[in-house]
Amino acid sequence: MKPALLTQSINEELPKLRKSERKVAEFVLQNLMPVIRMRIVDLAERAQVSEPTVVRFCRAIGCRGFQDFKLALAQQLASSPSHGQIAVTDTDSIKDYTFKVFDSTVDTLLRVRDNLVLENLDAAVSAIYKSKRLEFYGFGASAAVAFDAQHKFFRLQITASAYADPHLQNMSATSLELDDVAVAISQSGRSLALLDSIELVKNSGGIVIGIAPSHSPVAAAATISIQVDSVDDNQIFTPLSSRIAHLVVIDALAIGVAQKKGPNLDSHLSRMRESLASLRTPLD
Amino acid sequence: MKPALLTQSINEELPKLRKSERKVAEFVLQNLMPVIRMRIVDLAERAQVSEPTVVRFCRAIGCRGFQDFKLALAQQLASSPSHGQIAVTDTDSIKDYTFKVFDSTVDTLLRVRDNLVLENLDAAVSAIYKSKRLEFYGFGASAAVAFDAQHKFFRLQITASAYADPHLQNMSATSLELDDVAVAISQSGRSLALLDSIELVKNSGGIVIGIAPSHSPVAAAATISIQVDSVDDNQIFTPLSSRIAHLVVIDALAIGVAQKKGPNLDSHLSRMRESLASLRTPLD
DNA sequence: TTTAATCTTGTAAATTTTTTACTAAATGGT
DNA sequence: ACCATTTAGTAAAAAATTTACAAGATTAAA
Numbered sequence: 001m002k003p004a005l006l007t008q009s010i011n012e013e014l015p016k017l018r019k020s021e022r023k024v025a026e027f028v029l030q031n032l033m034p035v036i037r038m039r040i041v042d043l044a045e046r047a048q049v050s051e052p053t054v055v056r057f058c059r060a061i062g063c064r065g066f067q068d069f070k071l072a073l074a075q076q077l078a079s080s081p082s083h084g085q086i087a088v089t090d091t092d093s094i095k096d097y098t099f100k101v102f103d104s105t106v107d108t109l110l111r112v113r114d115n116l117v118l119e120n121l122d123a124a125v126s127a128i129y130k131s132k133r134l135e136f137y138g139f140g141a142s143a144a145v146a147f148d149a150q151h152k153f154f155r156l157q158i159t160a161s162a163y164a165d166p167h168l169q170n171m172s173a174t175s176l177e178l179d180d181v182a183v184a185i186s187q188s189g190r191s192l193a194l195l196d197s198i199e200l201v202k203n204s205g206g207i208v209i210g211i212a213p214s215h216s217p218v219a220a221a222a223t224i225s226i227q228v229d230s231v232d233d234n235q236i237f238t239p240l241s242s243r244i245a246h247l248v249v250i251d252a253l254a255i256g257v258a259q260k261k262g263p264n265l266d267s268h269l270s271r272m273r274e275s276l277a278s279l280r281t282p283l284d
Numbered sequence: 285m286k287p288a289l290l291t292q293s294i295n296e297e298l299p300k301l302r303k304s305e306r307k308v309a310e311f312v313l314q315n316l317m318p319v320i321r322m323r324i325v326d327l328a329e330r331a332q333v334s335e336p337t338v339v340r341f342c343r344a345i346g347c348r349g350f351q352d353f354k355l356a357l358a359q360q361l362a363s364s365p366s367h368g369q370i371a372v373t374d375t376d377s378i379k380d381y382t383f384k385v386f387d388s389t390v391d392t393l394l395r396v397r398d399n400l401v402l403e404n405l406d407a408a409v410s411a412i413y414k415s416k417r418l419e420f421y422g423f424g425a426s427a428a429v430a431f432d433a434q435h436k437f438f439r440l441q442i443t444a445s446a447y448a449d450p451h452l453q454n455m456s457a458t459s460l461e462l463d464d465v466a467v468a469i470s471q472s473g474r475s476l477a478l479l480d481s482i483e484l485v486k487n488s489g490g491i492v493i494g495i496a497p498s499h500s501p502v503a504a505a506a507t508i509s510i511q512v513d514s515v516d517d518n519q520i521f522t523p524l525s526s527r528i529a530h531l532v533v534i535d536a537l538a539i540g541v542a543q544k545k546g547p548n549l550d551s552h553l554s555r556m557r558e559s560l561a562s563l564r565t566p567l568d
Numbered sequence: 569t570t571t572a573a574t575c576t577t578g579t580a581a582a583t584t585t586t587t588t589a590c591t592a593a594a595t596g597g598t
Numbered sequence: 599a600c601c602a603t604t605t606a607g608t609a610a611a612a613a614a615t616t617t618a619c620a621a622g623a624t625t626a627a628a
Contacts, residue, residue: 302576302577303576304576304578334578336577336579
């Protein structure tokens with residue numbers, strides 16, 4: 001049983017460790033990046049313990065040995081770049097902040113992926129598959145997400161609408177019928193106008209799929225809630241990467257529905273490609 | 285100069301390698317995952333060469349030794365899960381395809397990040413910073429990207445427009461003045477209407493920032509070209525993840541411009557947060 | 569075709585690194 | 599205070615990697 005997140009495992013085992021092993025654990029948590037390149041002697045010296053203690057520490061947290069531990073740590077750090085620093089500062093060079101933007105997005109995606117409640121996602125796919133009408137609601141940054149979703153489902157031969165205007169949204173909501181689906185997208189999960197629309201949809205017998213932070217009013221009000229939490233580590237970043245997470249969640253929904261629709265999809269996509277080709281320069 | 289993507293580096297160096305080193309390279313590319321757990325003797329035996337040859341191979345592709353090579357490989361595989369399989373099949377479970385969607389997106393982002401021409405990105409940031417008007421053009425899936433970009437820059441106190449309609453786009457293009465910027469977004473890089481608009485912008489003395497695949501007409505026509513290539517590995521996926529890549533590239537642009545604008549930004553963001561708060565349910 | 573020079577690859581030895589076995593010290597309970 | 603048990607270090611063994619060197623292969627020139 002090797003957990004995906006080694007640092008998490010270290011923290012969990014920390015109380016069970018012996019004093020000198022704990023010294024190693026604390027040093028490791030404090031110096032994640034450098035540890036990857038250290039030999040056992042270096043780590044032992046810096047943590048003020050002997051080499052066998054380091055090996056014992058590695059075994060205690062579930063690794064087979066020191067190499068195994070370093071490998072696991074390296075893998076975790078590669079997939080969660082946030083363990084470095086991702087706040088953009090005034091002195092960052094282009095390369096610095098560009099990488100930070102990409103890395104924080106990647107980090108958010110991986111975290112969202114690992115915390116998705118797959119049952120709810122499955123329920124959402126089924127609901128969309130069965131629905132006659134599909135509507136996307138979102139304000140602000142989520143408006144762009146809603147329109148993107150509409151476009152995406154359209155490519156899958158599923159007619160969808162997207163509304164960013166509260167009035168249109170309410171009109172749409174009241175016109176939905178039993179088993180129709182509205183997807184409510186919100187980064188804050190606390191948009192009042194969106195909550196209004198959600199109630200209207202439910203009164204009409206429609207199903208509301210909420211894409212919002214867990215414990216938010218939108219998540220609570222939705223029939224099926226897909227929780228997307230992004231850590232609020234930076235004022236500028238948060239809206240950026242959580243919006244990407246929303247898009248990718250909808251991608252997953254779209255792929256799920258596409259899969260359910262089965263083999264016809266391929267031919268539809270190739271026909272669509274042909275018709276798009278006329279709007280483009282010919283390929284070389 | 286250690287490239288972020290080791291496999292890419294292996295492929296690049298492949299022709300320069302000697303025969304037996306190439307045996308190692310081919311075996312490694314064929315067995316990426318298992319190699320991480322191998323010792324030098326195992327790898328040497330399975331690749332039918334001697335141990336020193338393995339070391340020479342590691343050095344040839346830019347690593348300091350075998351351990352260094354394994355570490356780099358482990359890190360890459362952790363962050364680019366696509367080296368497994370990412371094509372969605374009919375028999376995939378929810379978990380399978382959801383993870384594939386997320387992983388392929390992450391993979392695309394990392395690849396795009398590593399292939400960005402930072403000089404061009406920097407030039408783009410400067411151009412936007414200096415411009416009086418900023419317009420985003422995109423059709424189809426890129427329309428949503430354009431509108432998202434508009435919203436994003438608006439939050440940074442930069443007025444921008446987004447057009448998905450060819451007529452409006454042309455009108456906008458002819459009305460631009462010297463040093464104004466139009467960002468042309470295209471997944472295919474071959475949209476005829478977009479190429480028209482690009483020419484109009486250039487005739488007006490405006491600067492065109494192209495976000496499109498390299499070697500595409502859009503990239504060639506743009507004043508400053510930001511190249512985003514997504515491997516065409518899957519008909520359904522490609523538009524999905526390349527669109528995300530475009531969004532994140534624009535995020536990086538936005539952050540770059542924000543940084544240039546400097547310290548005033550913070551207070552602006554907090555004022556904006558306050559005014560948004562009234563549209564939301566109060567925090568607990 | 570032969571020969572010399574260079575390049576390529578493996579063998580074996582040396583070095584480095586990790587792990588094990590064992591002992592001394594420390595801790596805790598009676 | 600004494601014994602049992604746990605904990606941590608020393609030193610030796612084992613394992614793994616790297617280096618030095620020599621044999622074989624390849625290429626170019628005579």
